[in-house]
Amino acid sequence: MIDRPGLGAFLRRRRAALQPADVGLPPGQRRRTDGLRREEVATLCHMSADYYARLERGTGPHPSEQMVAAIAQGLHLSRAERDHVFRLAGHRPPDHGAGTDHVGPGMMRIFDRLVDTPAEVVSELGETLLQTPLAAALFGDARERQGRARSIGWRWFTDPDARTLFPLEDRDATGRLYVSSLREIAARRGPGSTAAGLATALLERSEEFRALWDEQEVGIVPGSVKRYDHPDVGRLELQCQMLLDPEQAHVLLVYTAEPGTVSHERLRLLSVLAPA
Numbered sequence: 001m002i003d004r005p006g007l008g009a010f011l012r013r014r015r016a017a018l019q020p021a022d023v024g025l026p027p028g029q030r031r032r033t034d035g036l037r038r039e040e041v042a043t044l045c046h047m048s049a050d051y052y053a054r055l056e057r058g059t060g061p062h063p064s065e066q067m068v069a070a071i072a073q074g075l076h077l078s079r080a081e082r083d084h085v086f087r088l089a090g091h092r093p094p095d096h097g098a099g100t101d102h103v104g105p106g107m108m109r110i111f112d113r114l115v116d117t118p119a120e121v122v123s124e125l126g127e128t129l130l131q132t133p134l135a136a137a138l139f140g141d142a143r144e145r146q147g148r149a150r151s152i153g154w155r156w157f158t159d160p161d162a163r164t165l166f167p168l169e170d171r172d173a174t175g176r177l178y179v180s181s182l183r184e185i186a187a188r189r190g191p192g193s194t195a196a197g198l199a200t201a202l203l204e205r206s207e208e209f210r211a212l213w214d215e216q217e218v219g220i221v222p223g224s225v226k227r228y229d230h231p232d233v234g235r236l237e238l239q240c241q242m243l244l245d246p247e248q249a250h251v252l253l254v255y256t257a258e259p260g261t262v263s264h265e266r267l268r269l270l271s272v273l274a275p276a
Contacts, residue, residue, distance in 0.1 A: 001090050002062050002088070002089055002090035003088045003089075003090070004058040004059070004060070005058045006088045007055065007058070007085070007088040007089055008055060008056045008057055008058040010084065010085065010088060011052075011055060011056050011071070011075070011085075012056050014075045014077065014081070015035050015036050015038070015041050015056075015075065016035035016036075017035060018035050018036045018041075018075065018076065019035065019036070020036065020040070022076065022109065022112075023036070023040075023044060023076060023108075023112055024111075024112030024113060024115060025040060038052055038053050038056065041074060041075065044073075044074035044075070045067075045070045045071050045073070045074030045075070046070055046074070047067065047070065047071075052071075055071075062089070062090065063089050065086070065091050065094075068085055068086055068089045068091060069082075069094070069101065069102065071085060072085055072086075072102060073102060073103060073108075076105040076108045076109070077105065078104070078105055079102065079104070082094075082102055100248060101123070101127075101129055102248070103121050103129055103130060103245075103248065103250060104245055104247065104248050104250070106245070107121060107243070107245050107248075107250060107252055108130075110243065110252060111130055111132075111252060114132055114254060115132060115133070116132075116134065116271065117132060117134060117254060117255070117256065118132060118134045118135040118137075118138050118139075118238070118254070118255040118267070119131070119132045119134075119135055119252065119253065119254045119255065120132070120135045120139070120142070120252075120253050121250055121251070121252050121253075122250065122251050122253060123249065123250060124185055124195075124249040124250075124251075125151045125153065125182070125185065125194065125195060125198060126151045126152040126153050126178070126181075127150040127151050127152075128142035128145075128150070128152075129142075129250065133274050134267075134270065134271050134274050135255070136274070137270055137271075137273065137274035138228065138230065138236075138255070138270065139165070148198065148201065151198065152178070153178040153179075153181070153182055153198070153202075154198060154201075154202065156174070156175060156178055157175070157178075157202055157205065157206035157208060157209045158202075158205055158206060164229075164231075165228050165229060165230065166227070166228065166229070167227050167228075167229055167235075170227055175208065175212060176212060176217060176220055177220050177222055179209065179212040179213055179215075179217065180217045180218050180219065180220035181220070182195060182198065182199055182202075183199070183213070183216075183217070183218055184218050184219075186198075186199045199213070222240075224239055224240055224241075225237060225238070225239060225240070226238050226239075226240050226255065230266075230270065232270065232273055233266040233267075233269050233270050233273070234266060235262075235263070235266075236257065236263045236266055236267060236270075237257070237261070237263045238255040238256060238257055238263060238267070239255070239256050239257070239258070240253055240254070240255055241253070241254045241256070242254075
């Protein structure tokens with residue numbers, strides 16, 4: 001059963017503990033209350049301010065698991081705090097470990113400061129969990145993808161449009177990288193894992209995947225330089241820096257261009273073209 005008073009009290013407390021700088025927001029005008037405003041939290045959680053306010057007051061509806069997960073992410077909750085909110089809302093907490101979409105608060109604090117940079121947090125299966133506006137302008141809006149299509153590996157072998165951003169001469173190596181990575185993850189997670197299920201589905205769906213899978217390649221390491229042919233700004237050569245959260249099996253990817261290069265100027269142009 002949902003504990004509405006307990007949920008409201010916990011949300012109020014966590015909101016008061018956060019400052020705008022903690023979540024990548026400007027300080028703004030003089031603030032009458034400690035912590036974030038309800039409207040700011042609602043924006044971070046991708047819900048209406050009225051819906052969130054009713055939850056805090058204990059008069060709101062029974063939030064779905066998706067809503068609770070959005071609140072946990074927006075408030076930068078730790079895993080233990082996330083689990084507590086799920087229980088207060090009358091839901092079983094998600095399983096721990098790999099496969100969770102909940103990005104840890106430490107990773108979130110770093111991500112929030114990369115507003116002017118192409119950056120994304122991805123799962124071990126290549127599912128984009130968070131992306132900056134400039135990353136969305138470069139790779140497409142990840143919020144439009146559902147189910148297995150959230151994984152770049154799935155899209156690579158099932159959707160020809162997934163390859164258009166990559167130069168022709170890089171596509172074979174990219175495909176091999178995805179297959180090698182999925183093979184290792186499936187072996188590490190076991191036969192009943194999401195990774196194993198994804199591999200089985202791709203074996204049924206893609207002849208190219210089957211051929212690469214049969215080659216038994218493992219240990220392919222991604223290069224630090226990524227090349228993309230963007231339809232609006234042209235060829236981009238970007239350095240890709242990675243930060244791993246081993247507990248969640250998430251990786252923060254940050255893309256930068258060397259100052260003074262054509263790619264640097266084109267990335268600046270893309271930032272102008274990107275929607276705010």
